[in-house]
Amino acid sequence: MKKLMMLAGCAILVLAATAQGSGWRNLFNGKDFTGWKQLNGKAKYTVENGEIVGTTVYGQPNSFMVTEQDYGDFILELEFKVDSTMNSGVQFRSESTADYNNGRVHGYQFEIDPSARAWTGGIYDEARRGWLYTLELNPAAKKAFKQGQWNKIKLECIGNTMRTWVNGIPCSYLVDDMTPKGFIALQVHGIGNKKDEGRQIRWKNIRIRTTGLKPAPLDGTFVVNMIPNNLSAAEKKNGFRLLFDGKTTTGWRGAYKTSFPAKGWEVKDGELTVLSSQGKESANGGDIVTRQQYSAFVFEFDFKLTKGANSGVKYFVTESEKNKGSAIGLEYQVLDDAVHPDAKMGRDGNRTLASVYDLITSDRDKKSRKPIGEWNKGMVIVYPNNKVEHWLNGFKVVEYQRGSPEFLQLVAISKYKNWPNFGMAPKGHLLLQDHGNEVSYRSLKIKELKK
Structure with missing residues (x-):
C-alpha cells in the first residue's frame, strides 16, 4: 500500500x-x-x-x-x-x-x-x-x-x-x-x-x-460589442458593417431630402444626436434615413434618452407618401415611458419602449432596460421569411410575422389603418426620428440577410 x-x-x-x-x-x-x-x-x-x-x-x-x-x-x-x-x-x-x-x-x-x-x-x-x-x-x-x-x-x-x-x-x-x-x-x-x-x-x-495565449478560431458566435462605434474582427467575419463612423454623417440624409439636415442634428464625441425643439415633431432637422434600402437584416443601435424624451427607429421606410410629421414605417419605439405621455396612449402599452409603435407591446422587464441617461442596446432583426424581432439589452421583447393575419388585423385597428399596405414594402430605408427631444445614437451596425 x-x-x-x-x-x-x-x-x-x-x-x-x-x-x-x-x-x-x-x-x-x-x-x-x-x-x-x-x-x-x-x-x-x-x-x-x-x-x-x-x-x-x-x-x-x-x-x-x-x-x-x-x-x-x-x-x-x-x-x-x-x-x-x-x-x-x-x-x-x-x-x-x-x-x-x-x-x-x-x-x-x-x-x-x-x-x-x-x-x-x-x-x-x-x-x-x-x-x-x-x-x-x-x-x-x-x-x-x-x-x-x-x-x-x-x-x-x-x-x-x-x-x-x-x-x-x-x-x-x-x-x-x-x-x-x-x-x-x-x-x-x-x-x-x-x-x-x-x-x-x-x-x-x-x-x-497567462503566456503563449492564442485566441480560439472565430466560430460565428454572435458578438456583443460594448465599445462605441467599434467593429471587431469577429463582427466583420459575421457580416456586419458600420452605418455610423462616429465622425461623419456619410450614408445618411434627411427624410424626403437629398442631403443631411443643416440643423437639428449634431455629431459630437462619437454620438449622433437629435437636438431638442421642445417636443415639436420634425420641426427642427427632421428625420434622417439611410441612403441605402434594406429588406432582410440585423440592425444594431445604441440609444440614450434624456428625461421625458421621445424618438424612434423605423424600418421599411419608403418615402412614397408625404406625411406632415415623421416619415411612415414600422417603428421600434424609443421613449421615456415614465414621463412622456405617449406611453399611456395607444392600446395596452403598445407605444412604450421597444414596442412596435401603436401595434405590439414589448414584453420587457426592469432587467432589460437601463436608466434614463444611460446607453441601451437596441436591435431589430427582419428575417427573409418576414419574421421580425425587437431586442433590448440582450432580451428579445417583440416577435411577429410581417404580413400574417394577426399583423394585418393589428394594422387595421391602429393609426396606420388608412395607409395602403402599411409595413409591407419589400425593402425600405432605416430611419432615426426627430420627435423634438434630445436623443443620442451610436454603434449603428447592420448585417444583411440573404433571401
Whole structure:
C-alpha cells in the first residue's frame, strides 16, 4: 500500500510538472485555500476530496472565494457541479475596492445557471451593469450545460475580448474595455429563503494560462460589442458593417431630402444626436434615413434618452407618401415611458419602449432596460421569411410575422389603418426620428440577410 501511495504521489508530481511545462498553472492546490481569500458574504467554503465546495448560508449576501492575484489576459479552465436549484458564477477581471459600494465585489461573471432559463456560459456584470450577454443571443448554447453532472468551462480573455465555452460549446462573445484586469472568484449566491440553506456547488481542476495565449478560431458566435462605434474582427467575419463612423454623417440624409439636415442634428464625441425643439415633431432637422434600402437584416443601435424624451427607429421606410410629421414605417419605439405621455396612449402599452409603435407591446422587464441617461442596446432583426424581432439589452421583447393575419388585423385597428399596405414594402430605408427631444445614437451596425 505504501508503495502504491508513493507511485500515486509521483504521478501527481509528473502531471503537475507537465501542466507547468505546457504553460498551465493550477490555481487550487487541492488541499487548502492557499492563494485565495473570502470576501463579502459568509457562505461556507470547504475543501473535500480535492474539490472546493461552496454551501449556501441563509441570510448571507453573495459570497466570493477570491484569488489573491489579479489576472488580465488569460485562459481559464475548470470543472463544476451544481445543485439544480442554485445560482452561481465565476468572477473574472473583478474588483473589490473601498470606494465602490463598501468593497462590494463587482465585475464580469461567467454565469452558472441550472434553472430552466439555461443561461450557463452567459456573461453578467456583477453589482455594476447587469446582463451583458444573455444566452437568448445564442440559444444553441443553452443545451451545453449538463444537469447533475460535472461540467467543464473555458474562459478566454485576451485584450478587450472575452469568450466562454461550456463542455466545448461556444456560449458568449463579449468585446468590452471597462476592466482590463482583476481577480478570479468562485461565487456562492445569497439566498432569501431558509429552505434553500445547505445547497452546494463544487469546483475542481482549476487551472490558468497567462503566456503563449492564442485566441480560439472565430466560430460565428454572435458578438456583443460594448465599445462605441467599434467593429471587431469577429463582427466583420459575421457580416456586419458600420452605418455610423462616429465622425461623419456619410450614408445618411434627411427624410424626403437629398442631403443631411443643416440643423437639428449634431455629431459630437462619437454620438449622433437629435437636438431638442421642445417636443415639436420634425420641426427642427427632421428625420434622417439611410441612403441605402434594406429588406432582410440585423440592425444594431445604441440609444440614450434624456428625461421625458421621445424618438424612434423605423424600418421599411419608403418615402412614397408625404406625411406632415415623421416619415411612415414600422417603428421600434424609443421613449421615456415614465414621463412622456405617449406611453399611456395607444392600446395596452403598445407605444412604450421597444414596442412596435401603436401595434405590439414589448414584453420587457426592469432587467432589460437601463436608466434614463444611460446607453441601451437596441436591435431589430427582419428575417427573409418576414419574421421580425425587437431586442433590448440582450432580451428579445417583440416577435411577429410581417404580413400574417394577426399583423394585418393589428394594422387595421391602429393609426396606420388608412395607409395602403402599411409595413409591407419589400425593402425600405432605416430611419432615426426627430420627435423634438434630445436623443443620442451610436454603434449603428447592420448585417444583411440573404433571401
